[in-house]
Amino acid sequence: MQGTLNATDVRRHWGQFNDDIVREGPRFVKRNRDSWAALSSEHLKAAFATFTFEAELLYEEDGSVTASLKGFDLVENGETEEEAFDLLTEELIEYANEYQDNFKTYFGSPNRHDQFPFIMNVLSQDDTEGVKSLIRCPVGER
Incomplete structure (x- = not known):
């Protein structure tokens, strides 16, 4: 691949390598048979920005609301739409961390x-509100 850096050179010029990533853009590195990419948090967010989630709401007979994510086995129930949505967001963050902790198995x-x-998009967010913004949810729309 054109523009691929040698890991030995990267190690020798570590500070410059990091500055280049943040200011100039992603870099690709090869070490023996392994190759990898390095990019800034801003670039990571941009790369995965289109991977968002769609929630579905189910209104239960007891007045509670169940929220689930399409394509994921994540389901939460709350007394209100907002509570169900908040719980679902927390569950998504927990799942993303579990995915990362068990990456080899999950991937x-x-x-x-x-x-x-989708998991990378969650992990690249700065806070819970950032993760919540990734979920399209018809809160308040019946």
Whole structure:
């Protein structure tokens, strides 16, 4: 790949390498048979920005609201739409951290492999509000 840096050179010029990533853009590195990419948090957010979530709301007979994410086995129930949505957001953050903690297993699993870009979008957010903004939810719309 054109523009791929040698890991030995990167190690020798670590400070400059980091400055270049943030100011100039992503870099690709090769070490023996392994290759990897380095990019800033801003670039990471941009790369995965289109991987958002769609929530579905179910209004229960007891007046509570159940919220779930399409394509994910995440479901939460709250007394209100807002509470269900907040709980679902927290559950999504917990799941993204679990995915990262067990990356080899989750990424290698056929039913979770395609979730990777969505998980990266969650992990790249600065806070809970950032994650919440990734979920399209018809809160207040019946």
